[in-house]
Amino acid sequence: MQDADPAGAVVAFEHVTKRYGGPGTLDAVSDLTLTVPAGEICVLVGPSGCGKTTTMKMVNRLIEPTSGRITIDGRDVMSLPAVELRRGIGYVIQQVGLFPHLTIGENVAVVPKLLKWTPARIRERVEELLDLVGLDPDSHRDRYPNELSGGERQRVGVARALAADPPVMLMDEPFGAVDPIRRERLQNEFLRLQEQVGKTIIFVTHDVDEAIKMGDRIAILQRGGILAQYDTPAAILAEPATEFVERFVGADRGLKRLSLARVRELDTIEPVIVRAGEDRADIRRRLDRVEELTYALLVDDQERPLGWIDQSDLAGSGPIDPGAATPGAPTVQPETTLRDALSALLGSSVQLGVVVDGRDRVIGLVSVDAIGERLRAPIS
């Protein structure tokens, strides 16, 4: 999943403790030692009060540790002035925190400006980043945050954090403020992004499923800031270290393991793609050639799926009637976990899911049966 040459830095916690009260009070973070390899996503997850956000904030020193050391690529975070440190770390929070009085372009340009980049370089970088997060630079750059939807604002937040190309990124429930459908999309997009940029990311969430989906490694914390287990998602699901971890991960561990596999690992079925105005007899012939399919997929001129056309609509000759298509084909993306895909498919009348890319264009079809087969195979 990672490039040979990750662009991230190694983040290491050495016996880090954060205590707020006097002796006798519960620690916020207790003797935490773990290392996040370069270019990996480490998810900090746990119930409220477990210190996950506190831990994350100690990396950019918004909170100072009571004892212990945090290093980035071997360098102690205390060895720099805090302000300088923060300009080299990307920071994304749940409510995004875009500055309302700056345009999108100006928002993204904040850290580069603080680092005194030349205007030309900044402009180039803003354009690059908006593109990277899926927003058209020309139409978005000069708008203000309150003109954008929640999902768009989330993406600007990520672009802003990436602006100065920091080797480390901190993300605190970044997708928590949007609805589940959009959250899934954002998660997928972010994973695709990470494949390109390969940063070291410390990601905080309270949602175990998000942790399993997003993390290369997961750190499960319990109240009092104690590290219960730190390992890959597969390992944690296969062998939870303590009773707490077992309970936290949930009784449906088997089902959760479906979250470890993704749609792109399945063999896709080539759909019979149909556009408005095509001849019915033609389509019937094409469908007949393919054994497994009894439905054709209607797409628009951008190759986005509109609905299913079945045999009965193909009787006779002449162009097909687009209105006859049954809409609501469930769509999934290559990064969608098998678990989410299964969920989506079970709810539809046609047991086929349409796999689309980042621009919603059709890539292929997956079936419930294929997922079932994958379930039966050993999870690696």
Added chain:
Amino acid sequence: MRFGPVDLEWVADNADRIGELAVEHIYYTVVAIGIGLIISLGLALLVRRIPRLYGPVLGVTGMLYAIPSLALFALLVPITGLTSVLTVEIALVSYTLLILTRNIVEGLRGVPPDAIEAASGMGYTPTQRLMRIELPLALPVIVAGIRIATVTTVGLVTLAALLGLGGLGYLIITIGTNRGSFGITATLTGIVLAVGLAVIADLALLAVQRALTPWARRRTG
């Protein structure tokens, strides 16, 4: 040309002197607001650092606001002299403090907390954060306060005439000594001009506020 008891010819004849008084009036106002803003900004930043002081600060500025201007002038006179501009200005500045300090504090408190957190997390120094994020976002509320303070001050400057100084109040109190058409004309002219000045100042500041906050005007999404 007469307009009832009002003698418009007199107004035309004395336009120069009236203009002078108007300019004086504006000058007193601008000085008071300017100094008031500086002091209030200082007080607001103090309250920002030590929130417990908000109550006492409001209390003191509130008391100052409650004291009638005439009395405040009178109390200052032994210290600063009867016909001194300083007397007037100290009193005028005192009256602006309540509204300006309160609006600056509330304006700063109204800045979205997530913007402030993001700013710190991204590496702004505290001063940069204040100047580039917090104050700009607090601007609408601050300017609203400046508008109110300015209109109030324009009204209060009329009292400078009682101390023998200039300003449009000089025209207004003419009715006290002259009950004829001359007095009526002069007094009315003074009132109309004072009100006019206040309205113009208010609208001008509103325009400034609109110009400084382009993001508040657009709304979609």
Added chain:
Amino acid sequence: MDFIGEVAAWFADPTTWSGRNGIPSRLLEHLWISAVGLGMGAAIGLPLGLAIGHTGRGSLLVVSIANIGRAVPSLGLMGLAFLLLLPLGLGVGPFPAIVALTALAIPPIIVNTYAGLRGVDRELIEAARGMGMRASQVIWRLEVPVALPVILAGIRTSAVQVVATATLAGVIGGGTLGELIIIGFNTGDQVRVFGAALVVAALSIVTELGFAALQHAMASPGLRGRPIPPPEDPGQVAHAAGEV
């Protein structure tokens, strides 16, 4: 300092406390003129504010009143009242002052009453109507009690302004403590000026604190959690009520 000594001596002097220009006489005059002005202002402002606030129509009127109330200087108001009453032969004595003070008292009361009523949760009103209350009952049993803190804040602002501006009556020969200050100005009697000013200042502070206490006392315990609105400039309240 000598001056302080002189002022103290002035206060100690019994003549200061006697006669038409004595403190008690002028103070009383100040108080009753203020009371009448405030009372009449409330008599006009409260019903109007209630009517406009309850129905919600006429907000433009309220905003205009607020703006005018802000822009017209109190000295100008006094002068204007004097001007208008002169030809009617009522330019003498306290009348112009009372008229001016009434006009001055109205804006804060109307604006706050309107804003207070508008601020009552619409759902509460619907619930009341649903229970069968008539309009007048909704006003008196629900809207007014809930809006009371804001209404009282308006009265307080008005009272403080009226007491302060009553001082200016002295400029047009209307009496009050202001007359003492003006006499002092005219005769160059600095001690009298200062002493009278002290009394005025004390009076204003007492008025301010007194009404604040009244506000606190009269708010229903159920509403006590909410912050008591500070002396609002009518303009600011109108601003909050939806002015541009």
